[in-house]
Each structure stands twice: as C-alpha cells, then as structure tokens.
Amino acid sequence: MTSFSLQPHPPLETLDEAGRQILFTEAHTVYKFSGGTVADDTLKEIWELAKWGPTSANTQPLRVLFLRTDEARERLLPHILKGNRPKVKSAAATALLAADLRFHLHVPRLMPLRPDYREIFEEDEPRRLEFARYNAILQSGYFIMAVRAVGLAAGPFTGF
Numbered sequence: 001m002t003s004f005s006l007q008p009h010p011p012l013e014t015l016d017e018a019g020r021q022i023l024f025t026e027a028h029t030v031y032k033f034s035g036g037t038v039a040d041d042t043l044k045e046i047w048e049l050a051k052w053g054p055t056s057a058n059t060q061p062l063r064v065l066f067l068r069t070d071e072a073r074e075r076l077l078p079h080i081l082k083g084n085r086p087k088v089k090s091a092a093a094t095a096l097l098a099a100d101l102r103f104h105l106h107v108p109r110l111m112p113l114r115p116d117y118r119e120i121f122e123e124d125e126p127r128r129l130e131f132a133r134y135n136a137i138l139q140s141g142y143f144i145m146a147v148r149a150v151g152l153a154a155g156p157f158t159g160f
Helices: 017-025 040-050 070-079 082-090 103-110 117-123 125-149
Strands: 062-067 094-099
Touching (some): 017 125, 040 062, 040 125, 062 070, 062 125, 070 082, 070 094, 094 125
Antiparallel strands (some): 062 094
C-alpha cells in the first residue's frame, strides 16, 4: 500500500514524454548487450539516483555490488541459471542486488525520528526480514529506473 498527498510537499514537475519513454513505455528487459565498458562515474551516478527512492520508514536495505571484470564474471557464472548466463557474459557490468538483513542498525541515522525502530526490528526477526525483503525489492525497481535514467539498458533476472 502506498500513501501520497499533495501537501505539504511542494508540487512536483511532471516528466515529459521522452522521459516517460526512457523510464516506462520503452523500458523493456534487454536480453543481450553490446559489451563495452561502463565508467566508474556512471555506476556511481546510478547508485546516487537509486538510493534516494522512498522506502518504508526510510530503511534503505538494498546493497549493490557491481561486477565488471572478466574474472568477476567467471566467478559468478556457475551460480547463475544457464539461461541467464549469456546476459552476464554480454553485459559491460552486472549489479548484484541484495537485502541487508541487518539494515536496522542504520535506522537511527536514516530515520532519526524513530530511533526506536532499531530495537523493534532487532527483537522481531520475522518482521525485520519481511521489511528488508520488501524494501530491497522496491529499491531494485528504483535501481533499474536509475540505470535507464543514465542512458543504459537493464536486463534484470533472478535465478541463482
């Protein structure tokens, strides 16, 4: 469930048709990439965009590991379903996205209005794990949008 309001936040500008195409209507999953390289600055820019998306209680549990070298790719391939291996082989970079199951340790800094959430989540592991999973999945969507926003294509997959 998502709540939203027109107040007290100032009105936002709307995204033009070109921006909507980049992020939504033309943002289909890519299955084969052209290789090449992705600059460090571009990867940083992706994360700088993705990390600001709203999550429940601003918990931000997503963690990202970028893999770009042939060696890193070769280490990853045996752990990926065979059907997804060509994506990894042809991509300039692969991002491993995972939920930090101890995200609550950072809550006092990320959500200073509710530092008690740290203890609440510490004491209630099932709730913490559900919270981490849900919000990391939400952030994964933001991550894909950030990839598109910097002009790159994304081929998300599961299957390890």
